[in-house]
Amino acid sequence: MNTIELRPPYLIFLGSETHPTYTKTGAGLVEWRRELCRGQLSLIDDGVDLGLPRMSVQEAAAAGVRSLVVGAARVGGDIPDEWMDTLEQAASLGMDIVAGLHVSLAATPRLREAAQRSGARLLDVRKCPAGLPVGSGRKRSGKRVLMVGTDCAVGKKYTALALERDMHRRGLNADFRASGQTGIMIAGCGLPLDAVVSDFLSGAAELLSPANSDDHWDVIEGQGSMFHPGYAAVSLGLLLGSQPDAFVVCHEAGRERISGWDDFPLPTIEQVIERTVALGSLTNPAIACVGVSINSSSLGADERDSYLAELSRRLGLPCVDPLRGGTDALIERLLQTPAASCTDIHSPGGRQS
Amino acid sequence: MNTIELRPPYLIFLGSETHPTYTKTGAGLVEWRRELCRGQLSLIDDGVDLGLPRMSVQEAAAAGVRSLVVGAARVGGDIPDEWMDTLEQAASLGMDIVAGLHVSLAATPRLREAAQRSGARLLDVRKCPAGLPVGSGRKRSGKRVLMVGTDCAVGKKYTALALERDMHRRGLNADFRASGQTGIMIAGCGLPLDAVVSDFLSGAAELLSPANSDDHWDVIEGQGSMFHPGYAAVSLGLLLGSQPDAFVVCHEAGRERISGWDDFPLPTIEQVIERTVALGSLTNPAIACVGVSINSSSLGADERDSYLAELSRRLGLPCVDPLRGGTDALIERLLQTPAASCTDIHSPGGRQS
Known part of the structure; x- marks a missing residue:
């Protein structure tokens, strides 16, 4: 199927967010797919807490996490500089990076290179896969x-x-x-x-x-x-x-x-x-x-x-x-x-x- | 305005087409915008004739033509090798190349380089300009x-x-x-x-x-x-x-x-x-x-x-x-x-x- 597919389990990345308004995506994952969320990573001590175990990138890798999911949204949707080291480290360790930011993950050279070396994927959930068909209108079962x-x-x-x-x-x-x-x-x-x-x-x-x-x-x-x-x-x-x-x-x-x-x-x-x-x-x-x-x-x-x-x-x-x-x-x-x-x-x- | 805009007058390029079915775009231009069409260029002697003066790329440039418009469509929509010399020459002389093919003009290195040197544009009428807005629904005059x-x-x-x-x-x-x-x-x-x-x-x-x-x-x-x-x-x-x-x-x-x-x-x-x-x-x-x-x-x-x-x-x-x-x-x-x-x-x- 031509759809986007994520690889669980996840480490939810919360950046430096202190307000739940900007971490709704992460909260949604915890609410509806708690069993797939292995841990959370905040860059600051008093950041948003989704109730998951706190983990570093290394700890997450050791725990079998396969994707770092950006669960924080910034106004403007860019990738803040302060996020870079963490995302690059995760990609280097082979974790997929999953985000829905305005900026394309793959357009960031540090992330692209880290992902290429490790085989990790940079998944932009705002972007559509290529090769979609025109609607056929044919009835499907189910x-x-x-x-x-x-x-x-x-x-x-x-x-x-x-x-x-x-x-x-x-x-x-x-x-x-x-x-x-x-x-x-x-x-x-x-x-x-x-x-x-x-x-x-x-x-x-x-x-x-x-x-x-x-x-x-x-x-x-x-x-x-x-x-x-x-x-x-x-x-x-x-x-x-x-x-x-x-x-x-x-x-x-x-x-x-x-x-x-x-x-x-x-x-x-x-x-x-x-x-x-x-x-x-x-x-x-x-x-x-x-x-x-x-x-x-x-x-x-x-x-x-x-x-x-x-x-x-x-x-x-x-x-x-x-x-x-x-x-x-x-x-x-x-x-x-x-x-x-x-x-x-x-x-x-x-x-x- | 964020729309595609062509620069007339045009040289209509017909490739090696011998059947009017595949030159409808060129024929449409001649039917509805005859005054903007300076000439036609076929690669063969017995190709489709739209009734315009026959011109080489050099003659078209001398006549003030600003765009070579691909008026022929090939099944599959690729750029045939035999077209390349002509398109490249036109781009080198500063003519915009205008086409609605499946293949992107700008993805063709020879055309891209020729256009970059001369300042010509490669206009793909299948592609949308960036920066389109969401519909406002606000009433406009006219x-x-x-x-x-x-x-x-x-x-x-x-x-x-x-x-x-x-x-x-x-x-x-x-x-x-x-x-x-x-x-x-x-x-x-x-x-x-x-x-x-x-x-x-x-x-x-x-x-x-x-x-x-x-x-x-x-x-x-x-x-x-x-x-x-x-x-x-x-x-x-x-x-x-x-x-x-x-x-x-x-x-x-x-x-x-x-x-x-x-x-x-x-x-x-x-x-x-x-x-x-x-x-x-x-x-x-x-x-x-x-x-x-x-x-x-x-x-x-x-x-x-x-x-x-x-x-x-x-x-x-x-x-x-x-x-x-x-x-x-x-x-x-x-x-x-x-x-x-x-x-x-x-x-x-x-x-x-």
Whole structure:
């Protein structure tokens, strides 16, 4: 498969960050893939602590770490000078360096040379592999559920990861499929769809959830929103290539305008459902909405319950906040979709090679 | 502006081609921009003849030619060895080399070195300039009409060029805006939208038809089709970024399936109109269809007339074949659109710098 693939276990590199806002990628890895994280490395004593064992590069190498993952993001996305010695040392010892910075790792001579000598890879999760195909539109085996947003940054990745976790707990055969850089770091593989050349968008989305066994669910991270003046094309390419049997609308309670595009009102959830069905039925006529995932962080506990209940009544669909109560109601509905009629209970964590 | 810009006048290079099928780009330049074409150069005596004066590279340089445009396409898109001496000589004499081949001109050491010495540019019209913005969705001044297809290769570029020609004849202020490689060669500028990284698709489309005077029409070449399983995302990004006041549906009479994607039936023209209005109204709520352009080459003359009349009756819109009868009926309708209420008659060929 033409996707990016990381080699675990990981050492999470936190630079000199002191504020959790800038180490969300590292925190996401610890939250969702704790078993793959061997240790953390901060350049300062009072830096962010993700709760992992502290390790030097040498200690990590001795512990079998295969990748140093940059879990800190700097405004501007460059590689600070103070990071260089650590990254170069890791590459020299054969660890892959994994990052989603604006600057290309391979464009840094010290890193390139160290990696060439040791055989380590410099993996830029913002960059797409070459050789992507044009979308074929051909139906693939297996089942797919796509996260669809009313906007960017409403919880699509979180919802998909929570669905994967909760499906595994129930013994279902499911895999999170990452379409953005943070998701790729967490999943260990994927394609950054926003970085794909337009002609190959739906082809890349097809690669992201390849043919699979009939009982297998791909739980696909969404991108953007079909109502976004800047990013709607990415959302459509992902929708058409994913051929989802089911989708979950993701929304942040209280958000009324497209974030950063204030002239554009947020679509209603009904509009998102209608448009996703209209457009998605091109490559999967059976597409259906199975529920709504709400980021309700702006609401109090009482308010949240009545908000979700009222929304559920209005739409006739399960509505959950995955951070508070999980996604079981969505999964129940997912298993009732016609596409899911052949679903079998399967060993947890099943993953097609 | 961040678009590709060619420097006329041109020498059209035809290689050793003997069949017009493979010199369509050169023929398009002669058909639509004859005044910019100073001569043609074929490597063989009985090669394709576009009706231009035959010139050697030296003669072209003496005649003030500033760009050698590769007007021949080879299957596979590489640069044949037999072309090299000619291209290198032209680059050495300071002529830009313009091509839309799969192989990058700049990746060819002989051409790169010749161009570096003389200051010539190697312009690859398949490649996008760097630094494209994300689409803002902000309304721009001026008016825009976009070609929208039922499929690829149904006459969108031809219709846009015919509209520009016929609008200029009527003294209207209009510019063809090229979104694909052949169109860019003809227009002398533009952006190959299918080669843009997805995140910047509608931003690139915004650059393609920048703010302009109130009486100015951008006549924008369309891409793909909103109902195409491989390319719909490109079509949507172009639609949202173009913010068209008006659109023309382009269709080939008799085509019933998406060409090359035979499992997918062609949408009806009504479906294309409905979806284009639904999606396009995000960035221009006034969007309206002004008519249909039919490639009727599969029909006889009698059949064509009744086909167009019947279609026009069915849709309540002007329906033309621009190759046979021009686009005046579309222009009449265009000038009646609400957005066009402030249209003034203007000197022909007006072009904003």
